[in-house]
Amino acid sequence: MMRRGAGARGDPMHNAIVRRIVSIPRNLLGGFSRAVSHGIDLMGIGGRRSHYLPQPSFPPQYPPEPSIVQDEWAFLNCFEQQYGGSHPFFYACRFTEALKMAQEEHKFVFLYLHSPEHPFTPLFCRETLCSELVVQFLDTNFVCWAALANGGEGLQMTATLQPASYPFCAVLAPASGDNLAVLQQIEGPVSPAELVEILQRTLDEQGLAFGSGRAREEERTRVDRRLRQExxxxxxxxxxxxxxxxxxKSLASDRRAQKQAETSSKANTQKHWQNPIPKQASQVKETTSKKEAQPKDPATTTANGAxxxxxxxxxxxxxxxxxxxxxxxxxxxxxxxxxxxxxxxxxxxxxxxxxxxxxxxxxxxxxxxxxxxxxxxxxxxxxxx
The missing domain is CATH 3.10.20.90 (Phosphatidylinositol 3-kinase Catalytic Subunit; Chain A, domain 1)
Structure with a gap:
């Protein structure tokens, strides 16, 4: 019997924004990725991508354990030995780092808990999880993280999410504090088309509430640009x-100066005829009149001449x-x-x-x-x- 996610059509919780809120296990918080401490290449063993996390310039908060490589690659080793290297790109890092990458890329986390002994697991992995349709959809829209359900961080996430059946997939988003919002979970086998339909509907319904970081940033940018333009x-x-x-003002000043010069010139002419003065004195007076008629320099001076x-x-x-x-x-x-x-x-x-x-x-x-x-x-x- 298939058990679909809460967002499937006909389910009474179809319109719920958040299915439930869970707390991130405390031992998953803090510290550096053990993959970072050892410079592990963050790529699936199939080699479709190659991602490296930056090396810290100071010692990690927690000392490395002897079984680091085995813990980090246990799922990928188990999965690819049985189903090959054509699968979604699962980040080989701590869950909290995958969550941080999803925040930075404004995406949700697609989580898969692998239970090799469950009878539905082989069919789901071979027919659904490794199908080209699902691989392309997950790689484009999600940050994918997977682990063995009975070991390492996968065991801690199993205890937190408490799946009722396998295969188990979930769509997660960060919530306030050290909490997670479980937006969707799929329990039991589903076909590739059904899985993509459920995930697409989750993106459409929940994206406005949890995936709008990029939209908010773009809106702020548009507002700032519009404000700057205004x-x-x-x-x-x-x-x-x-x-x-x-x-x-300058035109009015020039007109006033010209009018004053014309008035002064007429007065001087009339005075000259009424009371002639020596030619030399007349030249001096004319020069003085011209200087007074010229517009003044708008730059004034201080007492010390500056x-x-x-x-x-x-x-x-x-x-x-x-x-x-x-x-x-x-x-x-x-x-x-x-x-x-x-x-x-x-x-x-x-x-x-x-x-x-x-x-x-x-x-x-x-x-x-x-x-x-x-x-x-x-x-x-x-x-x-």
Whole structure:
């Protein structure tokens, strides 16, 4: 009699998110893989893949035992001697390391407990587990781990999961703390098509709850990218508005200067005819009038003659602040001024100018404002990192 997983059609637990929660045996937690300690090649004896775990640069937490190789390869030796090397890729490592690899790859763990003496085991291994359909499906969608049901870590997992019959397969996912979520379990023989159907349905039903790590990361990336694009668009819009306002101010200033020059020229002409003055004095007065009519240099000076640079700083919340610095001050002086403001939420940031876009970060801290091209005035955007 076949006993299928809880996700099979018609089963009352078909819509359950988690079949049950179990605790990882304490003696499986902590320490380094014994396969790592001995540099064992993590591949099936059939040699379809080759994976190596990194060698630790410090001694393992637990000393190796004499029967390490026998414990690590007992299942693969037993399995391949009887059924050959064409089978799913079972990682020859501790169960906790397979669980960690599954987390990193955003996959579930497919666990198989092998009971050689059970009468249904040979048919299941030969016809189902070694079929090309099952091999390709498991290798693509799961991190596979298997062990003998009556020895080593397999015996500990048997005591934890308590299978009612063999062959026994389970789909596992990490839960809170040192617990496991048993998402699906299959007890008894099933055909290749039935096994793939059950596993595919498990991925579809449980993936949103337990396998969405990658989706969450991609969503965060999309949100960050959209936020950055919105900030850049807002900055460019504000910068263009500032440039247009400066252009209009400059145009108005030029018009006022031209009007003042024309008014002064008319007054001088009228005064000349009313009260002629020597030619030399007239030339001096004309020169003075021209100097007054010329637009003033926007860079003012301090008492000791140093030129000032006007820096306008735009914050991410849209607020703008303007501050004067000496042209000989360094970029670091702007950062110190911003830090002294105590703006909420402004901790790790950098300053950026646009048109052309240029970043004033750590490497530019020692540049003076004149060397950085910020004199006599410039607009900088504060970008949070």
């Amino acid at each position: 900030q850049d668009a807002a900055y460019l819009s504000a910068l263009q508005a500032d440039q247009e306002r400066d252009r209009l 030129q000032l640079t006007q820096i306008q700083i735009r914050f991410p919340n849209g607020e703008r602040r303007e501050q004067s610095f000496k042209s000989t001050d360094k970029i670091q002086a702007i950062y110190r001024h911003i830090d002294s403001l105590g703006m909420p939420g402004v901790a790790n940031y950098r300053l950026i100018s646009s048109f052309p876009r240029r970043v004033y970060g750590v490497d530019q801290m020692g540049m003076t404002l004149r060397e950085a091209g910020l004199h006599p005035k410039a607009s900088l955007f504060l970008e949070l990192m």
